[in-house]
Amino acid sequence: MSQDARALLDILTRQPVIPVVAVSSAEEGVDLARALVQGGLPAIEITLRTPAALAAIEAVCAEVPEAICGAGTILTAAQFEAAEKAGSKFIVSPGASQGVVDAAAAGSAPLLPGAATPSELMTMIERGYEVLKFFPAEQLGGVPYLKALAPVFPGIRFCPTGGVSTRNVGDYLALPNVVCVGGSWVAPKEALAARDFAAIARLAAEARALKA
Numbered sequence: 229m230s231q232d233a234r235a236l237l238d239i240l241t242r243q244p245v246i247p248v249v250a251v252s253s254a255e256e257g258v259d260l261a262r263a264l265v266q267g268g269l270p271a272i273e274i275t276l277r278t279p280a281a282l283a284a285i286e287a288v289c290a291e292v293p294e295a296i297c298g299a300g301t302i303l304t305a306a307q308f309e310a311a312e313k314a315g316s317k318f319i320v321s322p323g324a325s326q327g328v329v330d331a332a333a334a335g336s337a338p339l340l341p342g343a344a345t346p347s348e349l350m351t352m353i354e355r356g357y358e359v360l361k362f363f364p365a366e367q368l369g370g371v372p373y374l375k376a377l378a379p380v381f382p383g384i385r386f387c388p389t390g391g392v393s394t395r396n397v398g399d400y401l402a403l404p405n406v407v408c409v410g411g412s413w414v415a416p417k418e419a420l421a422a423r424d425f426a427a428i429a430r431l432a433a434e435a436r437a438l439k440a
C-alpha cells in the first residue's frame with residue numbers, strides 16, 4: 229500500500245506543532261503526554277533515541293487514551309515493526325530507506341518519512357507518498373527552500389522539523405505546503421529533568437495557540 233495520507237493528515241492537521249520528545253522512562257512519557265494533552269497537543273512523537281521509548285509508547289497508549297502517540301527516529305524495518313507493535317498511531321522517520329518504506333507498506337500505522345532533495349521527493353511520489361517530513365529543516369535551507377519546492381511539487385506537504393522554534397515557527401506555518409512542524413521546544417530537557425510538567429503544559433498551550 230502507498231502512504232495513508234488521509235490517516236496521517238487527520239493527525240497532523242489537529243495541531244500546529246508535533247512535540248518531538250526523548251524520554252528517560254515510561255513513567256516520564258506518561259506524565260509528559262498528560263501535560264501535552266492538557267496544553268492542547270495530543271499528537272506526540274516519542275523518538276526511539278532512548279532505551280525507554282518503546283515502553284513509553286506502550287504506556288502512553290494504555291494510560292493516556294486522549295494522546296495520539298507516535299514513534300520517531302525510525303531508522304530500520306525492525307524498528308518500524310517494534311514501534312507499530314507498541315501501539316504507535318503514526319511513525320516518523322528522518323529519511324526514507326527502502327526497508328522502512330517496505331515495512332510501512334506491509335504494516336498499518338501511517339508513515340511520515342523524510343525527504344528533501346528533488347530526487348528524494350520524486351522517489352517518494354512514485355511510491356505514492358504526499359506528506360513528508362523535512363529534516364533537518366533549518367540546516368537544509370528552511371523557509372526559502374520549502375518556498376522554492378512548492379511550485380515544482382504542488383501535491384506535496386511537509387512537516388519541517390529540526391531547528392524550528394518560537395523564533396521561526398510562524399514563518400513555517402505560513403507556507404501553504406507546510407501542514408505542521410515538529411519541534412522539541414515544547415518539552416525542554418531542563419523542564420523534563422525538573423519534572424516541571426506545568427511548564428510543559430504552558431509551552432504546549434502557547435504552541436497550540438499558533439493556529440486557530
Ligand SMILES: O=C(O)C(=O)C[C@H](O)[C@H](O)COP(=O)(O)O
Pocket residue numbers: 248275277300301302320321322363364389390391392410411412413
Ligand atoms: O530524531 C528525530 O527524528 C528528529 O526529528 C530529530 C530532532 O529531535 C528533531 O529534529 C527536533 O529537533 P529540534 O526541535 O531542533 O530539537
